[in-house]
Amino acid sequence: MRAPSRSGETAKTLILIGLILDLIGEAILLAVGALFLAVSVFGGLLLGVAAIGLLWVILVWVFSYARVREGDYQGARTPTLVFAILSLISFALIPGVLFIIAYAKLGDAISESVGTPPAWSVQPTPPIPTPVATATPLASASRFCSHCGRANSATSGFCEGCGAPLG
Numbered sequence: 001m002r003a004p005s006r007s008g009e010t011a012k013t014l015i016l017i018g019l020i021l022d023l024i025g026e027a028i029l030l031a032v033g034a035l036f037l038a039v040s041v042f043g044g045l046l047l048g049v050a051a052i053g054l055l056w057v058i059l060v061w062v063f064s065y066a067r068v069r070e071g072d073y074q075g076a077r078t079p080t081l082v083f084a085i086l087s088l089i090s091f092a093l094i095p096g097v098l099f100i101i102a103y104a105k106l107g108d109a110i111s112e113s114v115g116t117p118p119a120w121s122v123q124p125t126p127p128i129p130t131p132v133a134t135a136t137p138l139a140s141a142s143r144f145c146s147h148c149g150r151a152n153s154a155t156s157g158f159c160e161g162c163g164a165p166l167g
């Protein structure tokens with residue numbers, strides 16, 4: 001179980017608000033449709049639209065909200081964008097905008113959940129003692145001639161430059 005990301009939580013809230021607004025819209029359609037049904041066929045049309053709207057709310061819940069709630073940000077991202085575009089096309093502007101922001105937040109949530117684990121796993125393994133260990137053999141590998149100052153290999157007994165014995 002992954003820790004819930006902050007952007008993921010924001011996306012979840014935005015989708016939920018969008019869903020509630022959609023539901024309010026459906027409820028108004030149902031009420032108006034029921035009122036008009038007694039007078040004209042137009043009421044039946046409104047009821048039909050409201051029925052499609054309820055199906056829509058279920059789809060958004062299953063493919064977008066439920067996935068975000070489970071932490072499946074990658075799986076919820078594309079459906080959320082599709083729902084945002086469909087909302088805007090059908091003039092449900094506020095839910096559409098909310099879904100678009102949720103889509104962007106899901107992108108943040110994905111990069112947060114991908115970017116965080118390496119940062120945590122890299123931190124405990126910095127090999128700090130290595131520079132100290134490599135510095136020591138370098139210093140002892142060369143012996144400086146006290147006569148001419150030339151750096152000689154540690155194994156040589158005499159200076160390679162002037163031939164003076166190395167102490």
Ligand SMILES: [Zn+2]
Pocket residue numbers: 145146147148149150159160161162163164
């Ligand atoms: Zn020398």
